[in-house]
Amino acid sequence: MPVERLVAAGQTFNQPEYTDNFYEAIGGHATFVQLVDVFYDGVADDEVLRPMYPEQDLGPAKERLLLFLEQYWGGPKAYGEQRGHPRLRMRHMPFRVGPQARDHWLQHMRAAVEALDLAPLHEATLWDYLDRAAHSMVNAAD
Numbered sequence: 001m002p003v004e005r006l007v008a009a010g011q012t013f014n015q016p017e018y019t020d021n022f023y024e025a026i027g028g029h030a031t032f033v034q035l036v037d038v039f040y041d042g043v044a045d046d047e048v049l050r051p052m053y054p055e056q057d058l059g060p061a062k063e064r065l066l067l068f069l070e071q072y073w074g075g076p077k078a079y080g081e082q083r084g085h086p087r088l089r090m091r092h093m094p095f096r097v098g099p100q101a102r103d104h105w106l107q108h109m110r111a112a113v114e115a116l117d118l119a120p121l122h123e124a125t126l127w128d129y130l131d132r133a134a135h136s137m138v139n140a141a142d
């Protein structure tokens with residue numbers, strides 16, 4: 001097929017269908033499901049975090065975090081379709097997120113990231129983001 005036809009079809013050799021993003025690189029959907037599963041197992045037993053969640057069932061909150069993280073790292077865009085623009089700091093304003101809550105959140109997220117057993121560079125990339133995001137979410141003193 002002539003190159004112009006390939007370009008029109010979006011199939012040029014230098015513009016492949018993208019699969020080499022971070023989401024795919026660390027294992028796609030299964031990896032993110034494991035991450036939020038382990039994280040929410042920790043939240044469920046946490047005396048500081050558990051009372052902050054408005055719903056009795058943590059399932060819907062787990063799903064929102066899953067969809068957000070998948071979208072952020074280059075996976076499906078379901079979060080935006082269902083919830084719109086993330087505006088995460090604003091969405092956390094109804095909750096008192098102080099340093100103690102942040103540290104508990106990070107403690108469970110650390111355990112969840114370690115359970116994935118990622119390559120060191122992938123783990124560092126993921127952790128760096130989560131750590132910075134958690135610090136930016138603080139909106140109150142303890």
Ligand code: HEM
Pocket residue numbers: 049052053054055060061064065068083088091092095097101102105106130133134135137138
């Ligand atoms: C720093 C400590 C944090 C605490 C104590 C906290 C707590 C909460 C709580 C109580 C909710 C409401 C649960 C629900 O969805 O019904 C929530 C929602 C959410 N949180 Fe956090 N969070 C923290 C940090 C983060 C970070 C760092 C991220 C992202 C990397 C994040 C992502 C989300 C998302 C995506 C939602 C759902 C937003 C929506 O669409 O409504 N949270 N969080």
